[in-house]
Amino acid sequence: MRNHYLQRMGIDVWVPRHDTAASEQPTVQEAVSELEPSVSEAAAAPTADAGWHWDELAAKVADCQLCALRSGCTQTVFGTGDRQARMMVIGEGPGAEEDRRGEPFVGRAGGLLNNMLRAMGFARNEVFIANVVKCRPPNNRDPQPEEAAACAPYLRRQIELVAPDVILAVGRVAAQNLLQTQAPLGRLRGAVHRLETRDTPVVVTYHPAYLLRSPADKVKAWQDLKQALKLLHAA
Ligand code: SF4
Incomplete structure (x- = not known):
């Protein structure tokens, strides 16, 4: 089944042949099987920190x-998914479709994110998905630093409440804001970072919208997802 979603991501899945040369090559299929068992079990309950709880937090954002x-968007996009998820997926901000539907990562990029999650063994509703800013930046521009800073307490509180074992930062803007750095995405990928406030591990990967434009990088994205899975298994 995972091979199906890897293929939906656009990653070739090689079935091993029985000749010696081919059998010496690790395949994506073998790499996936090493990641068993499933990582979709629910996590322990989040820490009950003082402050806004879910209903109050959602009302504050709304x-x-x-x-x-706020003046340029249709509605705020709070976030969606399992509020006790072991993994949070964090993007930069709502696009046009997300703004219209009030949900993060919908449309074509959302479909690819769903396939990426499926390849990891997660249904979409088994992770919590949120953005750095809850309102759509006009013309899909990057959020300005002051906008991201104004919205940061909401995301910070969402992270506190979910208390994930791993955060997957998708795209440069999400990674730079979460990690408070200006380093380019290429330098942030391939390492395990830590959230300053909680010591939560952060894995950085490409935004699915970028992967739709640059499908050759899907294999590198899968390496990132495997890194996140290893962290989940070790947690
Ligand atoms: S701080 Fe966040 S929720 Fe508030 S208006 Fe700005 S983007 Fe929207």
């Missing part, structure tokens, strides 16, 4: 006018 993005 009413928020703290930055200029």
